[in-house]
Amino acid sequence: MTKWIWLSLSLITLTVRAQSRFYVAPSGKDSNPGTIALPLATVSKALEKVKTAPHNSVQIFLRKGNYYLAETVVIRPETMNGKNLTIIAFPNEKVQISGGRKLALRWQKTGATTWTARVDGPAFEQLFLNGKKQILARYPNDDAKARVFNGTAADALSTQRISRWKSPEGGFIHALHQGEWGDFHYRITGKSGGQLQQEGGWQNNRPAPLHKTERFVENIFEELDAPGEWFYDKKTQLLHLIPLPGVNPKTATVEVSHLKSLIELRGTLEKPLQQVRIQGIRFVNAERTFMEPYEPLLRSDWMLYRGAAVYLENTENCRIEACEFTDLGGNALMVSRYNRKSAVEGCHFHHIGASAISFVGDSSAVRAPAFRYEKFIPYGQMDLTPGPKNNRFPSECVAADNLIHDIGQIEKQSAGVEIAMASGIIVRHNTIYQVPRAGINIGDGTWGGHLLEFNDVFDTVLETGDHGAFNSWGRDRFWHPNRQTMDSLVAVHPELILLDAQKTTIIRNNRFRCDHGWDIDLDDGSSNYHIYNNVLLNGGLKFREGFYRIAENNILINNSFHPHVWFASSGDVFRKNIVMRPYAPIGIKDWGKDVDANLFLDQSALQKAQKDGTDLHSASGDPGFVQPEKGNYQVSATSPAIKTGFQNFPMNQFGVQKPALRALARSPKPPILLDSRFEESVQEMTWLGASLRNVRGLGDRSAFGLPDEKGVIVVAIPTGSLLGTSGLKPGDVIRTANQEETPNVGRLVAIQQQVNWTGQMAITVIRNQQIVKLLIPTK
Numbered sequence: 001m002t003k004w005i006w007l008s009l010s011l012i013t014l015t016v017r018a019q020s021r022f023y024v025a026p027s028g029k030d031s032n033p034g035t036i037a038l039p040l041a042t043v044s045k046a047l048e049k050v051k052t053a054p055h056n057s058v059q060i061f062l063r064k065g066n067y068y069l070a071e072t073v074v075i076r077p078e079t080m081n082g083k084n085l086t087i088i089a090f091p092n093e094k095v096q097i098s099g100g101r102k103l104a105l106r107w108q109k110t111g112a113t114t115w116t117a118r119v120d121g122p123a124f125e126q127l128f129l130n131g132k133k134q135i136l137a138r139y140p141n142d143d144a145k146a147r148v149f150n151g152t153a154a155d156a157l158s159t160q161r162i163s164r165w166k167s168p169e170g171g172f173i174h175a176l177h178q179g180e181w182g183d184f185h186y187r188i189t190g191k192s193g194g195q196l197q198q199e200g201g202w203q204n205n206r207p208a209p210l211h212k213t214e215r216f217v218e219n220i221f222e223e224l225d226a227p228g229e230w231f232y233d234k235k236t237q238l239l240h241l242i243p244l245p246g247v248n249p250k251t252a253t254v255e256v257s258h259l260k261s262l263i264e265l266r267g268t269l270e271k272p273l274q275q276v277r278i279q280g281i282r283f284v285n286a287e288r289t290f291m292e293p294y295e296p297l298l299r300s301d302w303m304l305y306r307g308a309a310v311y312l313e314n315t316e317n318c319r320i321e322a323c324e325f326t327d328l329g330g331n332a333l334m335v336s337r338y339n340r341k342s343a344v345e346g347c348h349f350h351h352i353g354a355s356a357i358s359f360v361g362d363s364s365a366v367r368a369p370a371f372r373y374e375k376f377i378p379y380g381q382m383d384l385t386p387g388p389k390n391n392r393f394p395s396e397c398v399a400a401d402n403l404i405h406d407i408g409q410i411e412k413q414s415a416g417v418e419i420a421m422a423s424g425i426i427v428r429h430n431t432i433y434q435v436p437r438a439g440i441n442i443g444d445g446t447w448g449g450h451l452l453e454f455n456d457v458f459d460t461v462l463e464t465g466d467h468g469a470f471n472s473w474g475r476d477r478f479w480h481p482n483r484q485t486m487d488s489l490v491a492v493h494p495e496l497i498l499l500d501a502q503k504t505t506i507i508r509n510n511r512f513r514c515d516h517g518w519d520i521d522l523d524d525g526s527s528n529y530h531i532y533n534n535v536l537l538n539g540g541l542k543f544r545e546g547f548y549r550i551a552e553n554n555i556l557i558n559n560s561f562h563p564h565v566w567f568a569s570s571g572d573v574f575r576k577n578i579v580m581r582p583y584a585p586i587g588i589k590d591w592g593k594d595v596d597a598n599l600f601l602d603q604s605a606l607q608k609a610q611k612d613g614t615d616l617h618s619a620s621g622d623p624g625f626v627q628p629e630k631g632n633y634q635v636s637a638t639s640p641a642i643k644t645g646f647q648n649f650p651m652n653q654f655g656v657q658k659p660a661l662r663a664l665a666r667s668p669k670p671p672i673l674l675d676s677r678f679e680e681s682v683q684e685m686t687w688l689g690a691s692l693r694n695v696r697g698l699g700d701r702s703a704f705g706l707p708d709e710k711g712v713i714v715v716a717i718p719t720g721s722l723l724g725t726s727g728l729k730p731g732d733v734i735r736t737a738n739q740e741e742t743p744n745v746g747r748l749v750a751i752q753q754q755v756n757w758t759g760q761m762a763i764t765v766i767r768n769q770q771i772v773k774l775l776i777p778t779k
Contacts, residue, residue, distance in 0.1 A: 361393025
């Protein structure tokens, strides 16, 4: 009897499980019941069965293989019928969801190196052969070593080049912003009288001319001239390809991009989508989106396409876990408008056209919003109520333990993690590198309360300028583009300052490095920040006009503190930090609430600060880092930093912690300390491509006509190097840089670190016993 009872219960359990677990396989059929033996063919069909499943928790298992979506998969509350849903890769099987199409083509060789095939269906902007992205025909040709856009040319839009193009409509123009504050993109619509007609340019919220040199064109037939390039003629529906050596188009797997969005989790404000988990899936081949409609993110420099390969809107407690996002043409994942306690964790984002993870609210939630840098709502017309107007913004959402790299491949105003019009976002234990602009960006002060901790962010601002590994703006209700107007406004109405940035944003226990800007850049208006226990490896810390920022117990390697145009009574604090260069103030008349108890590398830097009325209780000396060559910047027990109140913090918790991702992740190379030991040890070096050496004794003093035995001699400048056209010449002796003496090569390098964000540096040289002033490029 017992045996029969056990058997009956087992059958009931199996039946319930079968009804609550659905299986999908590329070889399945949608007429199947969705069992492991008879799987369904599509995710959409599996979702139809969720509503009637008897169990509250439903799982959809995807068997190994590629799933080419005919249309975007949209999950709504009515799909769920109040249930919890998990869409997951079957254990130990690789699952790929593609926004592209797999093509079966009949290739013909139509030239010495060119192959041609007819492609029916919609046009496309990305082509993949054997899983490798090919290069859309372009000028100049793709160069992986180029700094911007994989190659740019000043003559990309020259009259001579345009004259070669018979029918350029459908081609694209890409260029950096004139100030390197992001980028612009245009579609060519025609050609008349040797001039192009075009549409676009809406991708940047700071209108400006195109950069004169950092520009390229693509998708033009006449520029099809290099291995790996392709062009698709929409009129004839012919695909032209010059394959890479060793690639046979006839046997290659050919895929093209199609959908802009693969999966969308969409609820409503009245009925949010709840408890959906997507796990272990690889998302690929979404279409590019830079010509889609964009919207301004208030008065930040950003315009945004509100869409992504995986898109969440009006969700609660939804999770994207252990997924991979790659070869996507636009944004990878976006948490848009109302979302609460949703998360993306343990994912790998790489080779992405725009941003990896975005948390972006709706401007309807912002009181008295303005939408361009120069726009401002007058005080008499301003809504003076603190905080948000409604709940259409992400809050208490999480981005944790993700590996993010090689993003912004076409859109340069992008970030590893973007936060705008949001509250209480947690960004924790992410490793972010190889990005064209910021690794983490906060676009405005609305509504603060974010926590950024244990992130490892480096190799940033690689293709743009005037930015940081972490960047923020705070052009909130108090902020006015005219500084005098703003000063008057906040003096009379100080209550405006925190109407939007209500909660303190905390940045702690991170490691940042930017070689082309600041490690942490709190730009226009950024207010109400607490920044502590961070290692800044190269670019230093910048506080531009804002209020109530506290920076304490940070380590600034080879750089310093950059206070820019502070307000009177800003309430800013900079204390108990270690800096290795003198402060670099710009337009500072008032030094905030407290700048003191810091450690400087040398006495002269300390004395300079004290002359400005700061750092009465600060000290100078060797910080005594324990193992700087291995990235351990904890200080010894006898360090003078300890006496100022500095406290050691862990150096082994930065970045992604998930073992599988940690094994893939890079780490920043510890920089050589630019201290007195470096200056004494380095006699000659290659700097910005030029060969330099120190002045050596009376012989050099006499030969070069110097007043003393100090300076840096330019030995050689190779043709084509960065300094090749700078005006600097072999035989010049560099005597000052940024108005500071350069007694040796080591000091020259240290000075450059502090002004590298500008992309240029003023120097004086002695040439033929005459003083010559130059402005040289540093990137």
